[in-house]
Amino acid sequence: MTASLCVAAAVVLAGSGCSGVQSMLDPAGPAAEGIARTWWIMAGGAMVILTLVMVLLWRAMVRDPDAPPFRSGILMIALGGLAFPVAVLAALLVHGTATGWRVMAMDRPADHAIGVHARQWFWTFRYLGEDGEPLATTRDVLVMPQGRDVEFRITAGDVIHSFWVPRLGGKMDAIPGRTNLLRLRADQAVPIRGQCAEFCGRDHAHMAFEVVVVPPAEYEAWVAAGGGPLPDRHPDARRAQTDTRGDSTDD
Template identity: 55%
Template sequence: MDPSRSAGSGSQRLHDSPGRLRPPVHGPRLRRPREGGNIEWHRRATRGVACVVVSATACAGPQSALDPAGPAAGAIAQGWWLMATGALVAWLLVLALAALAMRRRRRLQPAAGRRLIVAGGVVLPASLLSALLVYGTLASDRITGAGPQAEHLVRVTARQWYWEFEYLDEDGGVVATSIDELAMPLGRMVEFHVDSQDVIHSFWIPRLGGKIDAIPGRRNVLRLRADRAGPIRGQCAEFCGLEHALMAFEVSVLEPGAYARWLEDRAGTDAGGAGR
């Protein structure tokens, strides 16, 4: 018997046998599942959670506008979250429409395309902007503090590179002064008269409200109220020179009685030349 013929017939018999599977002699090897796949997935998930946690902690702090301690800052933060949510919804809608357009095998009819352009390019932006306009109008009193009467008056003078605060009585007389330290009574509206002695600065306490420019020769008025005690920090928000980054001040929110004693302790203090 021919050996080669016998081997060929045996091979043919093995391949023709029902229920028998033979791995290929030649060809690509089967890939084994990579070991540690679950561990790598857990690592990526942990990193993602850590990024979310770190981003969330960035929304709080003594100088965070997203951690409001007063009605003005609360209205600003609420508006920011509304705009961020609207932007996220619009972004997801655009992605969904783009995915739908790539999956469609037939083109839109001209009439359907025009309706889509009108809805997405006219109706949607007009609706969002109108909603923001209505919200801004309704929240303007809280942001500017124009509604309630101010109970305290503080004159703020900006200089390179420090802040001088003069606490005034009802007649406009100076009761107390402080440098780079602002005291406010808890739950009371305070009116600030802001000006500058040299260049343009900007008075800003992010946790209490918006900012206002300090302009030489001009008095700008800002009203703020602190409803929560805690670490609060103010900052010059307009570049004003080499030490602009150091032009900051601490805000102490005190109970009314403690605030009165604080003013008494600083009565008659000479603030001249006390800056940097």
């Protein structure tokens, strides 16, 4: 009975790590879906290989000591130690390359552009117009249009940070004096949280931001109006407002 409870508790705890506002295994966009799919494929393959190794180990442990010696050792080494790893790694290379191309989404123009500026220990998001000039600014809250490709132009003002929204895609370093590009799309208006993924000092663990996903028409109207509060139905609407502290600290 105790063993069954322990197993059930372990399953519940393991499953709880596969969801949540900051879980890469609970994707809310195509880039994160591709990453999660690759993770599950690798995890499943690893379990199959582990099971095979344990079966072979068990067979060797229970083998009769007086049995005739195993005569196919060279063949097993060639198949299990050379052919099998080469085939698996080649398949992962093809799959990973194709997934990486889809995740980057650089083969089509983005619908919107957002400038990301990281500093110890907060994020500034500038919503850019067609001419590249900021039309609205928020701090520690990122507003995104649902179902639209967004190009993030990421930089930093002091040390190296890393922009990461696990439910939407991979991470990208924010480096002073350099602008890195990342494409993401939010297909679901669900709670999403981003985090700095590069240790950047004392308050690194608290350098997080919320992502508010709104309909495209609402997003465009909000940006055109220069920002301001979003409708109250959004849990972080009170924080998604025009930055009134200015940009002097970002230079």
